[in-house]
Amino acid sequence: xxxxxxxxxxxxxxxxxxxxxxxxxxxxxxxxxxxxxxxxxxxxxxxxxxxxxxxxxxxxxxxxxxxxxxxxxxxxxxxxxxxxxxxxxxxxxxxxxxxxxxxxxxxxxxxxxxxxxxxxxxxxxxxxxxxxxxx
Numbered sequence: 001x002x003x004x005x006x007x008x009x010x011x012x013x014x015x016x017x018x019x020x021x022x023x024x025x026x027x028x029x030x031x032x033x034x035x036x037x038x039x040x041x042x043x044x045x046x047x048x049x050x051x052x053x054x055x056x057x058x059x060x061x062x063x064x065x066x067x068x069x070x071x072x073x074x075x076x077x078x079x080x081x082x083x084x085x086x087x088x089x090x091x092x093x094x095x096x097x098x099x100x101x102x103x104x105x106x107x108x109x110x111x112x113x114x115x116x117x118x119x120x121x122x123x124x125x126x127x128x129x130x131x132x133x134x135x
Contacts, residue, residue, distance in 0.1 A: 004036050006048070007036065007044075007047070007048060007051065010048075010051050010052065010055055011023065011051065013055070013108075014051065014054055014055050014058065017058050018054070018058065020054070026047075026051075027039070027047055030043075030046055030047050030050055031043040031046060031047060058110060059071075059110020059111045059112045059113065070111060071109075071110075071111040071114055074111065074114040074115060074117075074118050075106065075107075075109075075114060077118050077121075078094050078098060078114070078117055078118055078121045079091050079094040081094070081118075081121040081122060081124065081125045082094040082097070082121070084125050084128070085124065085125060085128045094106075094121075097121075098114075098117055101117060101120070102117070
């Protein structure tokens with residue numbers, strides 16, 4: 001994602017959870033200008049930093065590697081746990097399981113929820129291994 005796409009994507013995802021008011025007023029409150037097109041790159045970065053800060057308080061990343069690396073690492077660990085339990089299609093099964101637990105799309109689950117899920121999936125792996133050992 002580049003340009004204003006990141007802004008609008010993040011704005012839409014945050015707006016579902018918190019009323020940020022009008023977009024123009026939000027931008028004006030940070031930079032004194034009312035439109036994204038009127039901003040220089042430094043002002044745009046300032047707006048994105050503020051929006052990212054708000055998003056992160058809800059566990060929402062920008063959808064770029066820079067901000068979502070930790071959440072993606074947690075998703076990979078959950079999938080890895082399903083590989084350890086010898087599921088045929090571990091990726092699909094992990095996604096279905098996580099979506100059933102949270103009632104959200106796997107890639108939209110906030111980092112805080114993912115942290116809880118990884119703990120549960122670790123416990124499932126331990127139970128699976130104990131069952132294999134016959135305990």
